[in-house]
Amino acid sequence: MKMTKILGFVLVATLVVTSLLVPVKAAPGGEKGPGGQMNRIEGILQNVNTEAKTFGLEAKNPDGETVVFSFVWIDNTMFIRDQEESTVDSFKNGESVTVAGRINFEDKTGVAVVLCFGAFPDKDPGRPPLVKGLIADLDKENSTFLLKSKSPEGEDVVFQVTCIDKTRFFRDLQPAKLEDFKNGEEVSVVGVVKVEEKTIAAMGVFLGDIPRDPGRDPGNTPPKGPKQVSGMISDLNFEKKTFTLNLNENTAFPVEFFEWTNITMDNELVHWKTLRNDMKVGISGPVDPTDKTLEAHRILIYTDKTPGDPGNPGPRANLIQGTISSYDTSANSFNLTAEVQGETKTIVVKYSDQTRFFRDGEISAEDAFKNGEKVTIGGRMQEDFFEAFMVAYGELPERGKNR
Numbered sequence: 001m002k003m004t005k006i007l008g009f010v011l012v013a014t015l016v017v018t019s020l021l022v023p024v025k026a027a028p029g030g031e032k033g034p035g036g037q038m039n040r041i042e043g044i045l046q047n048v049n050t051e052a053k054t055f056g057l058e059a060k061n062p063d064g065e066t067v068v069f070s071f072v073w074i075d076n077t078m079f080i081r082d083q084e085e086s087t088v089d090s091f092k093n094g095e096s097v098t099v100a101g102r103i104n105f106e107d108k109t110g111v112a113v114v115l116c117f118g119a120f121p122d123k124d125p126g127r128p129p130l131v132k133g134l135i136a137d138l139d140k141e142n143s144t145f146l147l148k149s150k151s152p153e154g155e156d157v158v159f160q161v162t163c164i165d166k167t168r169f170f171r172d173l174q175p176a177k178l179e180d181f182k183n184g185e186e187v188s189v190v191g192v193v194k195v196e197e198k199t200i201a202a203m204g205v206f207l208g209d210i211p212r213d214p215g216r217d218p219g220n221t222p223p224k225g226p227k228q229v230s231g232m233i234s235d236l237n238f239e240k241k242t243f244t245l246n247l248n249e250n251t252a253f254p255v256e257f258f259e260w261t262n263i264t265m266d267n268e269l270v271h272w273k274t275l276r277n278d279m280k281v282g283i284s285g286p287v288d289p290t291d292k293t294l295e296a297h298r299i300l301i302y303t304d305k306t307p308g309d310p311g312n313p314g315p316r317a318n319l320i321q322g323t324i325s326s327y328d329t330s331a332n333s334f335n336l337t338a339e340v341q342g343e344t345k346t347i348v349v350k351y352s353d354q355t356r357f358f359r360d361g362e363i364s365a366e367d368a369f370k371n372g373e374k375v376t377i378g379g380r381m382q383e384d385f386f387e388a389f390m391v392a393y394g395e396l397p398e399r400g401k402n403r
Contacts, residue, residue, distance in 0.1 A: 040098060041057065041059050041069070041098070041099050041103060041110075042059060042096065042097070042098045042099075043057040043058050043059025043060075043069070043096070043099070044057065044058040044059070044094060044095070044096055044097075045057060045091060045092070045093055045095045045096075045097045046058060046068070046093050046094070047093065048088070048091060048092075048093055050088060050089070052072075053072055053073050053074075054070065054071065054072050054073075055071050055073075055112075055115075056068050056069065056070055056071070057069045057097070057099055057110075061105055061108075062105060067108055068108065069103070069108045069109065069110055070108060070109050070110070071101070071109070071110045071112045072110075072111055072112070073088070073111075073112045073115065074111065074112075074113075074166070075201070076113075076164070076191075076192045076201035077112050077113055077114065077115060078113065078114045078115070078192070079091070079114075079115050079116075080114065080115070080116040080117070080118075081116075081117045081118060082117065082118040086117075088115070090117075091115065091117060095117055096117075097116060097117050098115075098116045098117075099112050099114070099116075100112070100113055100114040100116070101113040101114065111166065113192075130188045130189070130190050130210075131147060131149055131159060131188070131189045131190070131193060132149060132186065132187070132188045133147040133148045133149030133150070133159070133186070133189070134147070134148045134149075134184060134185070134186055134187075135147065135148075135181060135182065135184065135185050135186075135187060136148055136158075136183055136184075137183070138181065138182070138183050140178055140179055143162065143163040143164075143167075143178060144160065144161060144162050144163065145161050145181075145183075146158050146160060147159040147161050147187075147200065157198065158198065159189075159193075159198050159199060159200050160198060160199045160200070161189055161191075161199075161200045161202050161205075162199070162200070162201055162202065163178055163202045163205065164201060164202070164203075167191075167202045167203060167204065167205060168203065168204045168205070168287060168292075169181070169204075169205050169206075170204070170205075170207070170208075170210070171206075171207045171208060172207065172208040172209065173208065173209055174229060174247075175229070175253060175287050175292070175294065177251075178205070180251075181205070181207065185207055186207070187205055187206060187207050188204075188205075188207075188210060189204070189205050189206075190202070190203055190204045190206075191203040191204065229247070229282065229283050229284075229294065230247070230280065230281070230282045230283075230302075231245040231246050231247040231248075231252070231280070231281070231283075232245070232246045232278060232279070232280055232281075233245065233246075233275060233276065233277055233278065233279045233280075233281060234246055234277055234278070235277075236275055236276065236277050238272075238273060241256060241257050241258060241272070242254060242255065242256050242257075243255050243257075243275065243277075245281070245283060245294065253292060253293070253294060254292070254293045254294070255283060255295075255296050256293050256295055256296065257272060257275075257295075257296040257299065258295075258296075259272075261296050261298070261299060262297065262298045262299070263275070263298075263299045263301065264298075264299075264300055264301065265300075265301035265303060266303055270389075271354070271378075271389040271390075273354060273387070273389060274301065274380055275299070275301070276380075279301060279302075280301075280302040281299050281300060281301050281302065282299070282302065283296045283298070283299055284296075284297055284298040285297040285298065319376055319377070319378050320336070320338055320340075320347075320376070320377050320386065321338060321374065321375070321376050321377075322336040322337050322338030322339075322347070322374070322375070322377070323336065323337045323338075323372065323373070323375075324336060324369060324370070324371050324372065324373050324374075324375055325337060325346075325371050325372070327369065327370060327371050329366055329367060332350060332351050332352060333348060333349060333350045333351070333385075334349050334371075335347070335348060335349070336348075336349045336375075336377060336386070347385070347386050348384065348385040348386065349377060349379075349385065349388050349391075350385050350386070350388065351366070351387075351388040351391065355388050355389055355390065355391060356389070356390050356391075357369065357390075357391050357392075358390065358392040358393070358396070359392075359393045359394060360393065360394040360395045361394070361395040361396065364393075366391075369391065369393065373393055374393075375391055375392060375393050376390075376391075376392045376393075376396060377390065377392075378390035378392070
Protein backbone atom coordinates (compact mmCIF):
# COMPACT_ATOMS: atom_id res chain seq x y z
CA MET A 1 0.00 0.00 0.00
CA LYS A 2 1.36 3.39 -0.98
CA MET A 3 2.05 6.22 1.41
CA THR A 4 -0.93 8.33 0.31
CA LYS A 5 -3.37 5.61 1.27
CA ILE A 6 -1.60 4.91 4.56
CA LEU A 7 -1.58 8.62 5.27
CA GLY A 8 -5.35 8.69 4.95
CA PHE A 9 -5.65 6.08 7.69
CA VAL A 10 -2.99 7.48 9.97
CA LEU A 11 -4.17 11.06 9.49
CA VAL A 12 -7.49 10.26 11.11
CA ALA A 13 -5.96 8.26 13.94
CA THR A 14 -3.30 10.80 14.88
CA LEU A 15 -5.61 13.80 14.66
CA VAL A 16 -8.29 12.03 16.63
CA VAL A 17 -5.76 11.33 19.36
CA THR A 18 -4.63 14.96 19.30
CA SER A 19 -8.16 16.34 19.56
CA LEU A 20 -9.42 13.89 22.18
CA LEU A 21 -6.44 13.64 24.50
CA VAL A 22 -7.16 14.18 28.23
CA PRO A 23 -4.64 16.10 30.36
CA VAL A 24 -2.29 14.02 32.49
CA LYS A 25 -3.42 13.80 36.14
CA ALA A 26 -0.99 16.05 37.95
CA ALA A 27 -1.07 19.22 39.95
CA PRO A 28 -1.54 22.45 38.01
CA GLY A 29 1.58 24.41 37.25
CA GLY A 30 3.82 21.53 36.16
CA GLU A 31 4.59 20.42 32.64
CA LYS A 32 2.30 17.44 33.11
CA GLY A 33 -0.51 19.39 34.78
CA PRO A 34 -3.95 20.13 33.39
CA GLY A 35 -3.55 21.35 29.81
CA GLY A 36 -0.37 19.35 29.16
CA GLN A 37 -0.78 17.04 26.13
CA MET A 38 1.31 14.51 24.20
CA ASN A 39 0.28 12.10 21.52
CA ARG A 40 3.48 10.57 20.14
CA ILE A 41 6.51 8.88 21.71
CA GLU A 42 9.56 7.00 20.39
CA GLY A 43 11.31 4.11 22.11
CA ILE A 44 12.44 0.49 22.09
CA LEU A 45 9.77 -2.16 21.69
CA GLN A 46 9.70 -5.01 24.23
CA ASN A 47 7.48 -7.75 25.65
CA VAL A 48 5.02 -7.90 22.75
CA ASN A 49 2.09 -10.12 23.78
CA THR A 50 -0.36 -10.75 20.94
CA GLU A 51 -2.81 -12.65 23.15
CA ALA A 52 -3.10 -9.88 25.74
CA LYS A 53 -2.66 -7.15 23.09
CA THR A 54 0.04 -5.46 25.15
CA PHE A 55 3.64 -4.35 24.74
CA GLY A 56 6.27 -2.37 26.59
CA LEU A 57 8.12 0.68 25.32
CA GLU A 58 11.44 1.77 26.81
CA ALA A 59 11.46 5.53 26.32
CA LYS A 60 12.28 8.82 27.99
CA ASN A 61 9.63 10.63 30.00
CA PRO A 62 9.29 14.45 29.95
CA ASP A 63 11.88 14.65 32.76
CA GLY A 64 14.47 12.88 30.59
CA GLU A 65 14.39 9.67 32.63
CA THR A 66 14.40 6.31 30.84
CA VAL A 67 11.32 4.35 31.91
CA VAL A 68 9.19 1.53 30.54
CA PHE A 69 5.64 2.38 29.43
CA SER A 70 2.97 -0.33 29.34
CA PHE A 71 0.79 -0.07 26.23
CA VAL A 72 -2.33 -1.88 25.07
CA TRP A 73 -3.69 -1.84 21.54
CA ILE A 74 -7.27 -2.00 20.35
CA ASP A 75 -8.97 -3.76 17.45
CA ASN A 76 -8.61 -0.68 15.25
CA THR A 77 -4.98 0.12 16.04
CA MET A 78 -2.99 0.81 12.85
CA PHE A 79 0.32 -1.06 12.40
CA ILE A 80 2.67 0.57 9.90
CA ARG A 81 6.05 -0.72 8.74
CA ASP A 82 8.20 1.34 6.38
CA GLN A 83 5.10 3.37 5.44
CA GLU A 84 3.15 0.24 4.47
CA GLU A 85 0.14 -1.11 6.32
CA SER A 86 1.23 -4.16 8.29
CA THR A 87 0.27 -6.36 11.25
CA VAL A 88 1.56 -6.67 14.79
CA ASP A 89 3.22 -9.97 13.88
CA SER A 90 5.77 -8.07 11.78
CA PHE A 91 7.10 -6.23 14.83
CA LYS A 92 9.95 -7.60 16.94
CA ASN A 93 11.23 -6.88 20.41
CA GLY A 94 14.24 -4.56 20.43
CA GLU A 95 13.13 -2.50 17.43
CA SER A 96 12.96 1.28 17.57
CA VAL A 97 9.34 2.30 17.01
CA THR A 98 7.01 5.28 17.28
CA VAL A 99 3.70 5.05 19.13
CA ALA A 100 0.80 7.49 18.74
CA GLY A 101 -2.01 7.30 21.24
CA ARG A 102 -3.23 8.27 24.67
CA ILE A 103 -0.30 8.34 27.10
CA ASN A 104 -0.38 8.77 30.87
CA PHE A 105 3.11 9.78 32.00
CA GLU A 106 2.35 9.45 35.70
CA ASP A 107 1.16 5.84 35.48
CA LYS A 108 3.50 5.02 32.55
CA THR A 109 0.60 3.51 30.61
CA GLY A 110 -0.99 4.16 27.25
CA VAL A 111 -3.43 3.09 24.54
CA ALA A 112 -1.73 2.75 21.14
CA VAL A 113 -3.72 3.99 18.15
CA VAL A 114 -0.72 3.76 15.79
CA LEU A 115 2.40 1.58 16.11
CA CYS A 116 4.96 2.52 13.48
CA PHE A 117 8.39 1.22 12.43
CA GLY A 118 10.41 3.51 10.20
CA ALA A 119 9.30 6.94 9.02
CA PHE A 120 6.07 8.12 10.58
CA PRO A 121 3.71 9.66 7.97
CA ASP A 122 3.35 13.37 8.66
CA LYS A 123 -0.13 14.55 9.48
CA ASP A 124 -1.88 17.03 7.24
CA PRO A 125 -1.86 20.54 8.77
CA GLY A 126 -5.44 21.08 7.62
CA ARG A 127 -8.68 20.33 9.43
CA PRO A 128 -9.05 16.76 10.70
CA PRO A 129 -11.81 14.78 9.04
CA LEU A 130 -15.19 14.85 10.75
CA VAL A 131 -17.89 12.74 9.18
CA LYS A 132 -21.34 14.25 9.62
CA GLY A 133 -24.57 12.46 8.92
CA LEU A 134 -27.84 11.02 10.18
CA ILE A 135 -28.05 8.02 12.51
CA ALA A 136 -29.90 4.97 11.21
CA ASP A 137 -30.32 1.34 12.32
CA LEU A 138 -29.04 2.17 15.81
CA ASP A 139 -28.12 -1.08 17.57
CA LYS A 140 -27.46 -0.21 21.18
CA GLU A 141 -26.84 -3.82 22.17
CA ASN A 142 -23.97 -4.24 19.69
CA SER A 143 -22.88 -0.56 19.84
CA THR A 144 -23.23 0.02 16.09
CA PHE A 145 -25.20 2.28 13.78
CA LEU A 146 -25.29 3.47 10.18
CA LEU A 147 -24.22 7.02 9.39
CA LYS A 148 -25.95 8.41 6.30
CA SER A 149 -23.62 11.08 4.94
CA LYS A 150 -22.65 12.89 1.75
CA SER A 151 -19.43 12.65 -0.24
CA PRO A 152 -17.59 15.86 -1.29
CA GLU A 153 -19.32 15.44 -4.66
CA GLY A 154 -22.74 15.38 -2.98
CA GLU A 155 -23.36 11.65 -3.42
CA ASP A 156 -25.02 9.58 -0.70
CA VAL A 157 -22.55 7.56 1.39
CA VAL A 158 -23.43 5.20 4.23
CA PHE A 159 -20.78 4.30 6.82
CA GLN A 160 -21.01 1.38 9.23
CA VAL A 161 -20.03 2.90 12.58
CA THR A 162 -18.73 0.73 15.42
CA CYS A 163 -18.39 2.17 18.93
CA ILE A 164 -15.69 0.75 21.18
CA ASP A 165 -15.16 0.85 24.94
CA LYS A 166 -13.16 4.07 24.63
CA THR A 167 -15.64 5.96 22.43
CA ARG A 168 -16.69 9.33 23.86
CA PHE A 169 -20.26 10.58 23.51
CA PHE A 170 -21.43 14.18 23.88
CA ARG A 171 -24.80 15.87 23.48
CA ASP A 172 -24.63 19.68 23.38
CA LEU A 173 -21.20 19.60 25.08
CA GLN A 174 -22.50 17.37 27.91
CA PRO A 175 -21.12 13.83 28.45
CA ALA A 176 -23.61 11.22 27.28
CA LYS A 177 -24.03 7.54 26.40
CA LEU A 178 -24.88 5.73 23.19
CA GLU A 179 -28.28 5.00 24.71
CA ASP A 180 -29.02 8.74 24.66
CA PHE A 181 -28.95 8.90 20.84
CA LYS A 182 -31.84 8.19 18.45
CA ASN A 183 -32.32 7.28 14.82
CA GLY A 184 -32.65 10.33 12.59
CA GLU A 185 -30.44 12.60 14.70
CA GLU A 186 -27.61 14.46 12.97
CA VAL A 187 -24.24 13.79 14.57
CA SER A 188 -20.53 14.23 13.90
CA VAL A 189 -18.34 11.14 14.14
CA VAL A 190 -14.58 11.18 14.44
CA GLY A 191 -12.47 8.03 14.44
CA VAL A 192 -10.50 5.62 12.29
CA VAL A 193 -12.14 5.96 8.86
CA LYS A 194 -11.66 3.39 6.12
CA VAL A 195 -13.11 5.01 3.04
CA GLU A 196 -13.00 1.98 0.75
CA GLU A 197 -14.70 -0.31 3.28
CA LYS A 198 -17.02 2.52 4.36
CA THR A 199 -16.44 1.82 8.04
CA ILE A 200 -15.63 4.04 11.02
CA ALA A 201 -14.24 2.91 14.37
CA ALA A 202 -15.68 5.78 16.39
CA MET A 203 -13.52 7.55 18.95
CA GLY A 204 -16.10 10.31 19.39
CA VAL A 205 -19.80 10.82 18.58
CA PHE A 206 -21.10 14.37 19.01
CA LEU A 207 -24.54 15.91 18.73
CA GLY A 208 -24.42 19.70 18.48
CA ASP A 209 -21.21 21.57 19.20
CA ILE A 210 -17.96 19.64 19.52
CA PRO A 211 -16.11 20.02 22.86
CA ARG A 212 -12.86 21.05 21.20
CA ASP A 213 -12.29 22.64 17.80
CA PRO A 214 -10.35 19.95 15.88
CA GLY A 215 -9.50 22.45 13.15
CA ARG A 216 -6.99 24.27 15.33
CA ASP A 217 -3.52 23.12 16.15
CA PRO A 218 -3.71 21.99 19.80
CA GLY A 219 0.00 22.72 20.16
CA ASN A 220 -0.59 26.44 19.59
CA THR A 221 -4.19 26.99 20.73
CA PRO A 222 -5.34 26.28 24.28
CA PRO A 223 -8.25 23.81 24.38
CA LYS A 224 -11.65 25.18 25.17
CA GLY A 225 -12.60 24.62 28.78
CA PRO A 226 -15.49 22.22 29.35
CA LYS A 227 -18.80 23.56 30.50
CA GLN A 228 -19.83 23.08 34.11
CA VAL A 229 -21.87 19.93 34.73
CA SER A 230 -24.33 20.09 37.61
CA GLY A 231 -25.80 17.26 39.64
CA MET A 232 -26.19 15.58 43.03
CA ILE A 233 -23.42 13.66 44.81
CA SER A 234 -23.83 10.01 45.80
CA ASP A 235 -21.48 7.12 46.66
CA LEU A 236 -18.90 9.57 48.05
CA ASN A 237 -15.58 7.86 48.90
CA PHE A 238 -12.98 10.09 50.57
CA GLU A 239 -10.34 7.35 50.57
CA LYS A 240 -10.47 6.88 46.80
CA LYS A 241 -11.51 10.51 46.19
CA THR A 242 -14.42 9.47 44.00
CA PHE A 243 -18.17 9.92 43.86
CA THR A 244 -21.07 9.56 41.46
CA LEU A 245 -22.64 12.67 39.93
CA ASN A 246 -26.35 12.20 39.27
CA LEU A 247 -27.55 14.60 36.56
CA ASN A 248 -31.09 13.24 36.72
CA GLU A 249 -32.93 10.02 37.48
CA ASN A 250 -31.56 8.31 34.37
CA THR A 251 -28.10 9.86 33.88
CA ALA A 252 -25.10 9.52 36.19
CA PHE A 253 -21.37 9.13 35.77
CA PRO A 254 -18.30 8.64 38.00
CA VAL A 255 -16.22 11.59 39.19
CA GLU A 256 -12.63 11.63 40.43
CA PHE A 257 -11.19 14.56 42.41
CA PHE A 258 -7.69 15.32 43.66
CA GLU A 259 -5.75 17.08 46.40
CA TRP A 260 -5.37 20.04 44.08
CA THR A 261 -9.01 20.19 42.94
CA ASN A 262 -10.34 23.73 43.43
CA ILE A 263 -13.45 23.45 45.64
CA THR A 264 -15.42 26.61 46.47
CA MET A 265 -18.53 27.43 48.45
CA ASP A 266 -19.91 30.90 49.13
CA ASN A 267 -16.91 32.32 47.24
CA GLU A 268 -14.50 30.66 49.68
CA LEU A 269 -12.01 27.85 49.09
CA VAL A 270 -12.98 24.84 51.19
CA HIS A 271 -11.47 21.46 51.98
CA TRP A 272 -12.48 18.45 49.89
CA LYS A 273 -13.96 16.85 53.01
CA THR A 274 -16.69 19.47 52.80
CA LEU A 275 -18.30 17.30 50.11
CA ARG A 276 -21.33 15.27 51.20
CA ASN A 277 -23.77 12.83 49.65
CA ASP A 278 -26.96 14.50 48.33
CA MET A 279 -25.05 17.76 47.92
CA LYS A 280 -25.69 19.69 44.70
CA VAL A 281 -22.47 20.67 42.92
CA GLY A 282 -21.23 21.98 39.60
CA ILE A 283 -18.12 20.32 38.16
CA SER A 284 -15.66 21.48 35.51
CA GLY A 285 -13.06 19.12 34.08
CA PRO A 286 -12.26 16.72 31.23
CA VAL A 287 -13.75 13.27 30.70
CA ASP A 288 -11.33 10.33 30.56
CA PRO A 289 -12.21 8.51 27.31
CA THR A 290 -10.90 5.22 28.72
CA ASP A 291 -13.26 4.76 31.67
CA LYS A 292 -15.69 7.69 31.11
CA THR A 293 -14.67 9.23 34.46
CA LEU A 294 -15.04 13.00 34.86
CA GLU A 295 -11.85 14.48 36.33
CA ALA A 296 -12.96 17.29 38.62
CA HIS A 297 -10.59 20.25 38.26
CA ARG A 298 -13.13 22.63 39.82
CA ILE A 299 -16.11 21.89 42.07
CA LEU A 300 -18.65 24.56 42.99
CA ILE A 301 -20.88 23.67 45.93
CA TYR A 302 -24.37 25.10 45.64
CA THR A 303 -25.36 26.41 49.05
CA ASP A 304 -29.09 26.10 48.47
CA LYS A 305 -28.78 22.32 48.95
CA THR A 306 -25.96 22.07 51.48
CA PRO A 307 -26.36 21.18 55.19
CA GLY A 308 -25.76 24.84 56.16
CA ASP A 309 -28.97 26.17 54.63
CA PRO A 310 -31.54 28.05 56.74
CA GLY A 311 -33.67 25.56 58.61
CA ASN A 312 -30.71 23.33 59.33
CA PRO A 313 -29.67 23.48 63.03
CA GLY A 314 -26.34 25.08 63.74
CA PRO A 315 -24.38 27.84 62.06
CA ARG A 316 -24.62 28.38 58.32
CA ALA A 317 -21.14 29.73 57.69
CA ASN A 318 -17.92 27.75 57.23
CA LEU A 319 -16.30 29.63 60.14
CA ILE A 320 -17.46 29.74 63.74
CA GLN A 321 -15.82 31.40 66.76
CA GLY A 322 -16.01 30.32 70.37
CA THR A 323 -14.19 29.19 73.52
CA ILE A 324 -12.67 25.75 74.02
CA SER A 325 -13.68 23.51 76.95
CA SER A 326 -13.49 19.77 77.75
CA TYR A 327 -10.51 19.40 75.39
CA ASP A 328 -9.80 15.64 74.94
CA THR A 329 -6.89 14.90 72.58
CA SER A 330 -7.35 11.16 73.06
CA ALA A 331 -10.86 11.43 71.61
CA ASN A 332 -9.97 14.11 69.03
CA SER A 333 -12.76 16.35 70.31
CA PHE A 334 -13.61 19.36 72.47
CA ASN A 335 -16.60 21.51 73.32
CA LEU A 336 -16.95 24.97 71.84
CA THR A 337 -19.07 27.63 73.54
CA ALA A 338 -20.28 29.96 70.80
CA GLU A 339 -22.99 32.47 69.92
CA VAL A 340 -25.41 30.87 67.44
CA GLN A 341 -28.30 32.99 66.17
CA GLY A 342 -28.14 35.17 69.27
CA GLU A 343 -28.04 32.25 71.72
CA THR A 344 -25.08 30.84 73.64
CA LYS A 345 -24.67 27.18 72.74
CA THR A 346 -22.16 24.44 73.45
CA ILE A 347 -21.20 22.54 70.31
CA VAL A 348 -19.23 19.31 70.18
CA VAL A 349 -16.27 19.71 67.81
CA LYS A 350 -14.49 16.71 66.32
CA TYR A 351 -11.26 16.77 64.35
CA SER A 352 -9.08 14.24 62.51
CA ASP A 353 -5.60 13.75 61.08
CA GLN A 354 -6.66 15.95 58.17
CA THR A 355 -7.50 18.92 60.42
CA ARG A 356 -5.02 21.82 60.27
CA PHE A 357 -4.08 23.74 63.43
CA PHE A 358 -2.79 27.33 63.42
CA ARG A 359 -1.54 29.76 66.08
CA ASP A 360 -1.24 33.41 65.07
CA GLY A 361 -1.23 32.52 61.38
CA GLU A 362 1.43 29.80 61.62
CA ILE A 363 1.03 26.03 61.45
CA SER A 364 0.74 24.51 64.91
CA ALA A 365 -0.24 21.22 66.60
CA GLU A 366 -3.35 20.01 68.40
CA ASP A 367 -1.57 19.69 71.75
CA ALA A 368 -0.69 23.42 71.61
CA PHE A 369 -4.31 24.31 72.34
CA LYS A 370 -5.95 24.37 75.77
CA ASN A 371 -9.23 25.01 77.54
CA GLY A 372 -10.36 28.61 77.83
CA GLU A 373 -8.78 29.76 74.56
CA LYS A 374 -10.92 31.58 72.02
CA VAL A 375 -10.53 30.01 68.59
CA THR A 376 -11.96 30.10 65.09
CA ILE A 377 -13.14 26.79 63.64
CA GLY A 378 -13.53 26.09 59.94
CA GLY A 379 -15.62 23.11 58.91
CA ARG A 380 -19.17 21.85 58.46
CA MET A 381 -22.01 21.21 60.88
CA GLN A 382 -23.13 17.58 60.98
CA GLU A 383 -26.26 16.22 62.67
CA ASP A 384 -24.86 16.27 66.23
CA PHE A 385 -21.34 17.70 65.98
CA PHE A 386 -19.21 20.19 64.09
CA GLU A 387 -16.55 18.60 61.85
CA ALA A 388 -13.41 20.76 62.00
CA PHE A 389 -11.10 21.13 59.02
CA MET A 390 -9.21 24.04 60.61
CA VAL A 391 -8.68 25.22 64.20
CA ALA A 392 -7.02 28.63 64.53
CA TYR A 393 -6.01 30.72 67.54
CA GLY A 394 -5.43 34.44 67.08
CA GLU A 395 -4.62 35.65 63.58
CA LEU A 396 -6.05 33.51 60.80
CA PRO A 397 -3.66 32.12 58.15
CA GLU A 398 -3.55 33.96 54.86
CA ARG A 399 -5.87 32.39 52.30
CA GLY A 400 -3.96 29.74 50.37
CA LYS A 401 -0.71 30.32 52.29
CA ASN A 402 -0.75 27.05 54.16
CA ARG A 403 -3.18 25.15 52.01
